[in-house]
Amino acid sequence: MYLVIFFIFGALCIGGALNLLLQRHPINSALSLIVVMTSLAVLYLLLGAEFLAAAQVIVYSGAIMVLFTFVIMLLNAGEEERTRGSSRRLSGRLSWRRRIAWSAHMHLSLRPHAAG
Numbered sequence: 001m002y003l004v005i006f007f008i009f010g011a012l013c014i015g016g017a018l019n020l021l022l023q024r025h026p027i028n029s030a031l032s033l034i035v036v037m038t039s040l041a042v043l044y045l046l047l048g049a050e051f052l053a054a055a056q057v058i059v060y061s062g063a064i065m066v067l068f069t070f071v072i073m074l075l076n077a078g079e080e081e082r083t084r085g086s087s088r089r090l091s092g093r094l095s096w097r098r099r100i101a102w103s104a105h106m107h108l109s110l111r112p113h114a115a116g
Contacts, residue, residue, distance in 0.1 A: 005042070006043065010039075013039040016033070020032035041056040041057045
């Protein structure tokens, strides 16, 4: 029974996270984040962490997400607009290049230096 509930809420969490990333309207993204936080709380309950589940619902799904939703509505953020020069593919390439460069930088800077 626990395994079935785990897979249901795990799929709900992953689906909510994908919906969060793919939405063009900020309010829909914030509501998807509430779904993710609530399904994580259920997963915490399945692990036996009742306090963590309650804190997840009260603090994150309650207070933080109400604050996010209030700020989004206060700013009156509309649907994301695309201009003629913007390209999703170009921005994706740049972000991957930045990630690779950052990863290489962190790898080289965290390597222990040889004592001379």
